[in-house]
Amino acid sequence: MKSTGIVRQVDELGRIVIPIELRRVLGMDVGEPVEIFIDDQANRLMFRKYQSxxxxxxxxxxxxxxxxxxxxxxxxxxxxxxxDLDSMAILESAAALESDDQPEQGSSIGGKKGDNALRRLAEVMETYPNATQGEWARKLGFSQGYVSQLIRKLDKKA
Incomplete structure (x- = not known):
């Protein structure tokens, strides 16, 4: 398990705000169900995006x-x-998220992980040349803003 260093207070109704950075990493949107687990031995509370x-x-x-x-x-x-290319892209994106392929929000795009993301974006852009940035982002499992950053990086390389 990875420590984030983020600390939140429990409010008077027992709620905890999940920081936007963590929601982005987990792909959680407003109103989506969350599955909660308790690890009695380690005295931990864990949650993940619910998938039925x-x-x-x-x-x-x-x-x-x-x-x-x-x-x-x-x-x-x-x-x-x-x-099906769309299905394969979804599975590849899911696999990439599991292996921390996408850099954390706020980190630079350079480096090995960023180069891998650039390569994957270039492949998707070549496969789907008429798609929008939003469609490329969904196929890769990235945010549209991150895809925009990657495109600027690709333009600089060209």
Missing amino acids: GCLFCDSMESISYFKGRQVCGSCLRDMVSQP
Whole structure:
């Protein structure tokens, strides 16, 4: 487990504000459900974004885990037999987020992780040349602002 160094106070109603930086990293939007866990042995409270079923179709049948994401058997078979670029991009983005591929908010774009993000953005831009920045961001699992920063970096390199 990674320590963030962020401390928050519990208010009089028992609420804790989750900082925007953490919500961005976890991909949490306003109104989304959160799953809460208690680790009695370590005396810890943990939470994550709630996912009820398959990443693609929300099915609950024959769920498997691929790099920490739930995918049903039917969608897995479809991807193997007839790869869908949008589905593959979603899985690649999920895998990248699991491996901390995207730099933390506020960090520089340079370095090994930033270069990997630049490479991935260039590939998506080449595959989907008529897509908007928002569509590229969704395919990569990045924020639109981060994609904009990456595009400026690519323009400087050109």
